Amino acid sequence: MKFDDKVPIYYQIKNYLYHEMITGQLKPGGKLPAVRQLAVDLTVNVNTVQRALGEMMTAGIITSQRGKGNFVTTETTRITQLKEKLVMEELERAYEQLHALNLTDDEIIVGLKQYIAQRGQRND
Amino acid sequence: MTNVLAIDHVGYKHNFKTILHDVDLTLEPGKIVGLLGENGAGKTTLMRLITGGAKGSGTIAVCGDTQAAHHRSHVSFTEQLRGFSASTRVEQVASFYRTVYADFDGARFEELVTFLQIDTSLKIAALSKGMKEKVIIALTLARQVNLYLLDEPFSGIDSMSRKRIISSILKWKPADATMVISDHYVSEIAPILDEVVIVKDQTVYAHQAADDIRAEFGVGIERYYESLYEGSGQRD
Structure with a gap:
């Protein structure tokens, strides 16, 4: 993925993942790739991915299950709101x-x- | 949490000429840091001071240890394969590393060799520029340490090799280890940097989080770096 160097990278990662959710590439309740895998796929820093995921967790768009990974919320209304x-x-x-x-x-x-x-x- | 690196008031002179002065720099664990500066700004000298390969004034603590002789066990730095004759094969260099460094992980080295498509039977003299950099990366990352130093790993290499090297950094850098990558051209590595350190006027001129630069100034890392050179002498 190509990033705009003028915009904070964590913000662009968040938008990229939101886009994937809205277009259904990432389904409600679906598992996100592991943090390091996301970093390699997007060619960004692991810490930057973590910051993006942290904010998405705070916003309630994804949830973390200990030892299992990160999952898209099953509350489809949240994704609808996100799209709006x-x-x-x-x-x-x-x-x-x-x-x-x-x-x-x-x-x-x-x-x-x-x-x-x-x-x-x-x-x- | 102990800092991986704490440089306090470090200076270095060569033939009465000041190369670096009043350098203060602290790095936390788990970061990827871009060390930026013009050719001859003192980036390589700073790396040599960190490893204990050069001696200057002031104190440098690596993982809290200020004794220069101990730094090599915490820091992985492969300076341009210096010290090996041109007829040495890559596999011989690797076996030398295995003997000298207790933290050299042979299995990791093999993974890196496969990923970076290195032919270890080649002699150093037969390596292209890109292949030589890949060998350096594989040797450097095969050690399990707290601090990795890469000195201009991308200068003069093709974009495919560059992408492979960047991926290998993201895959193999241990989560709590810090990596310093020097470069005089930043845009190709900007997305993978946590922090940026700029060497200018013989000292550490600026040290900023990469996303703070983007958020605060609304400019890319390259632009920010150039602006420090344009506004010479003016600092906020």
Whole structure:
């Protein structure tokens, strides 16, 4: 995985794993790879992985079972909430950037609709 | 928890020229630390001082032990295969290590040799630059110690070898051991670093957690490192 060196790595690892959960690559109740394996797979430091997992545990997205490893929560509502949160963050980012270009709310909606329509044609 | 390394007020002169002065540096167990600085900044000298291979002023404690003669048993450092003749085969170097270092783990060495695809029947003279670095990594990591020092393991080697070496570090570094990797070009190793130590103006100029640099300054490690050189003399 390619990381943006300007953003804390633990934060990017968290987002990567959240992404895996939301898209179902990691299922509710599913086991996460061992910490060192994750570090090798993502080419990051073991401590950085641990920091990311620690925050995910605090947030209740994963649970640790002594001697067995880390598991995705079985509470699917938490994953739904996570998805909503990430979608909101992405929307906020796009919204603020468009606002910075002096677009009004209506212009943003029109622009977005046009973009989706054009993109749909291109994919056909 | 004892610090793996505690350097207090260390200085080193060579032919009346100051190479390092007033160096203070403390490293905790279990970290991967990038030692960054220009060519000739004193990174290799600092590593030699840590192993006891060079003698300067001030005190250096490795795992709480300030006696330089004891440092070799806590520190694994393979300096460019110096001291071996060009006709020595890799397997002969390994058997020398096995004899000299009680902590050299033959099984670990074999795992590393397989992972890094090293042909141990080759003579040192026949090793390419990348292969020589792989041999150094295998020898260094096969020892079970508290502190590993790697001196510019990535300079001038191809990207496939670099990736293999980085993976081997992540796989084989013991969890509670600390590893110091020196480099003058940081971006390729930035994601695996816990901390960054910058050697500049003959001393340790900065010591920061890598993710703190990203969070506090919103810049990459490379950019941060370059900015210290650009803003010469100005420090916060």
